[in-house]
Amino acid sequence: MTKPAYIAITQHTKNSKPALVYVPTRKHAGLTALDLCAYSSVEGGVAPFLLGSEDEMDAFTRGVQDETLKNTLKCGVGYLHQGLSELDQELVTNLFLSGRIQVCVASSTMCWGRLLPVHLVVVMGTQYYDGRENARKDYRIADLLQMMGHANRPLQDNSGKCVILCHAPRKEYYKRFLYEAFPVESNLHHFLHDRMNAEVVAGVVENKQDAVDYLTWTFMYRRLTKNPNYYNLQGVSHRHLSDHLSELVETVLNDQVWADFR
The missing domain is CATH 1.10.10.10 (Winged helix-like DNA-binding domain superfamily/Winged helix DNA-binding domain)
Known part of the structure; x- marks a missing residue:
């Protein structure tokens, strides 16, 4: 789903507005960041997601421990997951919030970890693999709401956007969830x-x-x-x-x- 995600970013983030992409696992975070860099270099020229200067980014990434992250940051794409060191996570967060990189890819569990207000949120799939039960499960509604809630920048944007990429049978469910109120019952x-x-x-x-x-x-x-x-x-x-x-x-x-x- 990286190609549709890349298209969503280019269509909905005019004027280099920030975009946050959620993926199911930490492995997907790095792979998706690399794919976005590849698409951007082929279709958009030299590092269109890099909003700061190349020399400045070289200085920032000199101490990055993750080699893949170091390469994607130079393309203007960062990523966050629990496997990164605390210093790498702080660096990506600061570069993203300061407007030096336009895109950040995050594992789904990071939606609760950091305050990342953006103009666009892309949810690449609404399922994750549960190793304890050896089955694929849907995101909890609370997690999905938390992801969507990052598309909100008070005093900077009049609106936020969210693109959810999901299987066709789930499309109507999420549309109903977004546009109709669910009853709340007592326990x-x-x-x-x-x-x-x-x-x-x-x-x-x-x-x-x-x-x-x-x-x-x-x-x-x-x-x-x-x-x-x-x-x-x-x-x-x-x-x-x-x-x-x-x-x-x-x-x-x-x-x-x-x-x-x-």
Whole structure:
């Protein structure tokens, strides 16, 4: 996907605006940086992503430990992953933020590690290989949001852009995720024993009626009638709600009594 990524960078980063490319692994980071350098030298002339002078870059890269990184930096492309030394990571970050290089490639886990505000974010694939389960998995939505969030430069850009390269079957899912709100449900009923025990200790709940009243103050109570099947609610009338809450409280209190007895 390096060719589409290179095209996205050249199309969406006019006036040499910074671009951040996310790849699944540290191995992909170095390989993608080399490929971007190759495409830029063939199609864009001599190091179009290098925004500083060559002599200046020679001075900066003199102490770089990673030889591949040293070569890509001279083309205006840096990369970040956990395998680099701390000094190399700091150098790449500073060169990128100071506007001496235009493109930075980062492994997906680095999205939480460094503050890199850019005009364009390119996500090269939305899956990674999980060695513990020997399977490919999709990025978590939180990780994808964090990646996209880097396309934001307050006081410098009026807008940011993100290009997500993914498999065709996932395209509609991500479009729906971006343009439609997902419902948020409560998990209180899965942890109600701990929560109720804490409220009893705090003195908020002293009897069964207090426990039922406490549940009516929660987010779970607001969602019961909105998505009754998720909470195993048989109906949405006041009677059904009352019986459901009473049953929850009875179950929790009985379990607590048996636990204390044992």
